[in-house]
Amino acid sequence: MTKLYLTRHGQTQWNIEARFQGQMGSPLTEKGIKDAENLRERLKEVEFEAIYSSPQPRAYDTANIIKGDRKINIVTDDRLKEMNFGDWEGIKGDEIKKKHFKMFDNLWNSPMDYKPNSGESYEDVYNRVVPAIEDIKKQHDGKVLIVAHGIVLAIIMMYVEGRTIDNLWKEQVLPNTSLTIVEAENDKFDIKMYGDTSHFS
Incomplete structure (x- = not known):
């Protein structure tokens, strides 16, 4: 049996500014770093067989x-990158909504009807x-940590x-640095925990 520990990256500056990050992005905020440290403390006794991450810095x-x-390497996998939003990346959501409402x-x-001019569906x-x-x-029969992004986790x-x-x-959307266990x-699949943020306090 594989036990997946899923989390979203910590809060970033563009999260605060409500900008579409996609495959661009911005650094973790102080809160983002602190929340990740709290999750580290929560998971310190978990013996992970592997850690996988999107290669994006956040x-x-x-x-x-x-x-x-x-003493374990982080395996980066391009398939765990956030959705590519094309020319929306770096733009605030309110601005996009005004120009491209539908x-x-x-x-x-209406996710099935989302057909972007650029980027991914x-x-x-x-x-x-x-x-x-x-x-x-297939590769692991143990506990695995996966760090990815909002839409990827959805x-x-x-x-x-x-x-x-x-x-x-x-x-x-799962909160930044929340914990989901499957x-x-x-x-x-058996969901044992969903979007838990009790470690924030």
Whole structure:
């Protein structure tokens, strides 16, 4: 059985500014670093067989903080990168909503109809993220930490719960540095914890 410990990167400056980060991004804030340190403390007794991360700095830096003094390498996987938002990246959500209302609305309320002028669709993200999770399951029979991004984690949980893309946003975006735990055995998944932030205090 593989036990997946899933977390989203720590808070970044662009999170605060409500800018679309995608495959660009900004550094962790002091809060983002502190929250990752708190999660490290919470998980200090967990013996991870492997740690996987998106190669994007905000995720990798979070993974490195959580890793602490464990003698284990962080494996970066391009398939865990955040959705590519194309020419929306670095732009504030309010500005995008004004200029591209229908597409912006589809992004959050009608995922199957979201067809960007540049960047990726949800189907594109699904088609790279799910094989990554399946590969991790096949390679490990133990506890694995995965540090990724909001939409990537939403896709993972959609897959775990057996939902379709049109029901992607049945659940809210997982909070930064929250903890979700999923046990995976063969084709079955069992969610043990979802978006827990009790370590923040």
